[in-house]
Amino acid sequence: MGERREKMSKRIKKEVAVIILAAGKSTRMKSELPKVLHKLCGRPMLGYVLDLVGALKPAQVVAVLGYKQELVRKFIPKGIKIAIQKKLIGTADAVKTGLAALKGFKGTVLILYGDNPLLKKQTLSKLLDYHYQNNVDATLLTAQLKKPSGYGRIMRDKYFSICGIVEEKDADEVQKDIKEINTGIMAFKKEKLLANLGSIRPNNRKKEYYLTDIIEIFAKKNYLVDGLKIQDTAEAMGINTRAELAKANCLMQKTINDKLMQDGVTIIDPPSTFINFGTAIGKDTVIYPFTVIERDVKIGKRCFVGPFAHLREGVGLGDDVTAGNFIEMVRSRIGTKTFVKHFSYLGDCSVGSNVNIGAGTVTANFDGKNKNYTVIEDNVNIGSDTVIVAPVKIGKFAITGAGSVVTRNIPDKAVVAGVPARILRKR
Numbered sequence: 001m002g003e004r005r006e007k008m009s010k011r012i013k014k015e016v017a018v019i020i021l022a023a024g025k026s027t028r029m030k031s032e033l034p035k036v037l038h039k040l041c042g043r044p045m046l047g048y049v050l051d052l053v054g055a056l057k058p059a060q061v062v063a064v065l066g067y068k069q070e071l072v073r074k075f076i077p078k079g080i081k082i083a084i085q086k087k088l089i090g091t092a093d094a095v096k097t098g099l100a101a102l103k104g105f106k107g108t109v110l111i112l113y114g115d116n117p118l119l120k121k122q123t124l125s126k127l128l129d130y131h132y133q134n135n136v137d138a139t140l141l142t143a144q145l146k147k148p149s150g151y152g153r154i155m156r157d158k159y160f161s162i163c164g165i166v167e168e169k170d171a172d173e174v175q176k177d178i179k180e181i182n183t184g185i186m187a188f189k190k191e192k193l194l195a196n197l198g199s200i201r202p203n204n205r206k207k208e209y210y211l212t213d214i215i216e217i218f219a220k221k222n223y224l225v226d227g228l229k230i231q232d233t234a235e236a237m238g239i240n241t242r243a244e245l246a247k248a249n250c251l252m253q254k255t256i257n258d259k260l261m262q263d264g265v266t267i268i269d270p271p272s273t274f275i276n277f278g279t280a281i282g283k284d285t286v287i288y289p290f291t292v293i294e295r296d297v298k299i300g301k302r303c304f305v306g307p308f309a310h311l312r313e314g315v316g317l318g319d320d321v322t323a324g325n326f327i328e329m330v331r332s333r334i335g336t337k338t339f340v341k342h343f344s345y346l347g348d349c350s351v352g353s354n355v356n357i358g359a360g361t362v363t364a365n366f367d368g369k370n371k372n373y374t375v376i377e378d379n380v381n382i383g384s385d386t387v388i389v390a391p392v393k394i395g396k397f398a399i400t401g402a403g404s405v406v407t408r409n410i411p412d413k414a415v416v417a418g419v420p421a422r423i424l425r426k427r
Helices: 002-015 045-056 069-075 091-100 121-133 190-199 213-220 242-262
Strands: 016-022 060-065 081-084 108-113 138-144 153-156 162-166 180-189 225-229 273-275 291-293 322-325 328-334 339-342 345-351 362-364 374-376 387-389 392-394 414-417 422-426
Touching (some): 002 121, 016 091, 060 069, 069 081, 081 091, 108 190, 121 180, 162 213, 213 225, 242 273, 387 392
Parallel strands (some): 016 060, 016 108, 060 081, 322 339, 328 345, 345 362, 374 392
Antiparallel strands (some): 138 180, 153 180, 414 422
8 A cells, every 4th residue: 555655656756747726816706816825724725735746746737827826826836827817707717718728748637726724635546546557537526415505416327427517507406416416526638628628618607617517528438437435525625605605714713623633732611712724832831722823833842832721823931831811812832830820911021030010911012103113121020900001121030010101121130110110119
């Protein structure tokens, strides 16, 4: 089995090109943002598809862009060709646009979609393996759904061979009862795909050129068309509506949380814990319920976070940090063994080690024009309800009295209190 996988991997690197269709609007989402840029767990859904293709390591990759392509192309990494679909007149035209960027390539073309972020590498490897092992002209990834609303249905002839795909909007009542659906993921022999794309006609209700129509064309020419049924139907989920986006977000969140728990993080209640893609959390850290952790947050070992904590982008917690109830942090670094236990906001600041941040502490980091920075050095004790007006620096071993408003730098070992805070003594 290992030899076969290695052989298949080498074949993909030499003989497979991937076309990613990412040209569409967010029509059913009622959004001006390109559909593939809508986020799952803090990351554009297209990013997951690009990761998948990167793991597959095909010979060539083409991303077909269209609607607001200038926004989408910012997320396309180097090494991926970009083709622009000038008019959004259907998936067949999009594939034709992608094929134009693959001149000289001979082999298998795998069609992926930028709005299928839940697909796994193993699934695509199985599809390609099946395609090659059976010498198929077109191999479809299909799924069996109890309620297949919104998907194209797989049509089979009396020999149970695939003979076509009918989109739901064009299906009659009998066809809508079919449970086997088209995921949209297809592998083709390039030469036959290219030779027959021109035979597709816009004979459907939307007057678009559907790539799915090529399956009927292939069948009528007695080309070999087959399908591989996906095991986990959630993988096949395409995202076209806000409701589907929310459902996919839940599935992706489960994947992220499960991976963190496998790596040694305790998540008390995974369904109520929201952790974005790109978060790093150390072993033996405990995440309590109703905690939101956004992208690019780094949390050390043996930390306690939450409940009801919100860690935004650019936050880094050292080892043994407590970031407790009803706190918000953004663009801040917190040193080891520091306690931020209750009802605090820390924004744009650097906090040292062994610091105690009293309940109700606020860094006033925004002056109406700029975000200003606060530095709190090691072994500082911040009294409850202290307001720290940035930019300001609080020196080592300093203490602020409860209710202080700090508006100027505080030297090491100073004890301050008042509004504004004044030095009472030095320790």
